Amino acid sequence: MSEELHDVQLRVNAGVQQIRVPARRLLSDALRHDCGLTGTHVGCEHGVCGACTVLVDGVPMRSCLMFAVSAEGAEITTVEGLTEADDSLSPVQQAFRECHGLQCGFCTPGFLTTISAGIETNPDPTEDDARDMIAGNLCRCTGYTNIVKSVLRAAEIQRERADGAESDDAAGRSRHDRQDVR
Numbered sequence: 001m002s003e004e005l006h007d008v009q010l011r012v013n014a015g016v017q018q019i020r021v022p023a024r025r026l027l028s029d030a031l032r033h034d035c036g037l038t039g040t041h042v043g044c045e046h047g048v049c050g051a052c053t054v055l056v057d058g059v060p061m062r063s064c065l066m067f068a069v070s071a072e073g074a075e076i077t078t079v080e081g082l083t084e085a086d087d088s089l090s091p092v093q094q095a096f097r098e099c100h101g102l103q104c105g106f107c108t109p110g111f112l113t114t115i116s117a118g119i120e121t122n123p124d125p126t127e128d129d130a131r132d133m134i135a136g137n138l139c140r141c142t143g144y145t146n147i148v149k150s151v152l153r154a155a156e157i158q159r160e161r162a163d164g165a166e167s168d169d170a171a172g173r174s175r176h177d178r179q180d181v182r
């Protein structure tokens, strides 16, 4: 007997993906095989390693523990969706590059998504906070030291960019004010 298929509309990385999948299709498999977003990696497939972590409405979730049908209506961000609007690296991506936060890279998408959400919640983490932030993700290569450094650097880059945007705004406002008084 052939399996019943369901039409599912996934909102991924600010776009919409229309897929037709069995009810048992895992979100991780749907992202990789049905949406072609192979940046999400699958390691243990039972919620332990964190490699498959994506953001669901901004919250890190193990995509191997969710069904694709249950993700309909949610805003999903995979590692492919982390880059800035102008395609430059996000603070976390930039920090991993600067601090050598990866070796083989298999675990990296899960760390990048997890930390992206982590520094939104805690923009100025201590080293202990950074270790807590990544406690649910496994890496077999790095020994975690450079990943912890990457968390701290990512938060710093994020703060620097926010300060830069604020001063650009202030400069824009003051230009505008000067024009107003002429």
Ligand code: FES
Pocket (backbone or CB within 6 Å): 041, 042, 043, 044, 045, 046, 047, 048, 049, 050, 051, 052, 053, 062, 063, 064, 065
């Ligand atoms: S593949 Fe999902 S937690 Fe390991």
Ligand code: FES
Pocket (backbone or CB within 6 Å): 101, 102, 103, 104, 105, 106, 107, 108, 138, 139, 140, 141, 142
């Ligand atoms: S860099 Fe290889 S598993 Fe983390």
